[in-house]
Amino acid sequence: MKIKKNIAVSESGFVFDPSTGESFSLNQIGLELVELLKQGQGFDAIKKEILEIYDVDEISFEKYYYDFISSLNQNQLLED
Template sequence: MKIKSNIAVSDNGFVFDPNTGDSYNLNNTAAEILQMLKSGKEETEIIKVFAKKYDVDETTFEQNFYDFLGMLNHYNLVEENRG
């Protein structure tokens, strides 16, 4: 999943979508995921990194992760031409 390139993410987790003028806030984990996605990391890789770094098992994280990606999609923050 690719985040639209012009989406701005601040260090504090503030997201501004210049296409629509909407803004969002993220908690720390969400901000970290978004930065990883922006830098082109694969989804499976992100899951591995998180399970290692945080006190969470892979299954739980995977579930939360895809729920979060669903929200990004809902808010139209991802590229549509995804295969």
């Protein structure tokens, strides 16, 4: 699972998908996750990084992470 290569993400967390014309706003943590996905990081690496920075337990992170991925998928921002 990878994030589409051609999506544009601004520093403020504004996402533009040039293939569909859709745009989205991310909050800070969403922006960080998208940036890590764009770098090609997998679940384990992302989990490690987020757990180091934020006060969150593994189970909660996993739940919110997959919710977020499902939201990206629903909005056609992922590619196989």
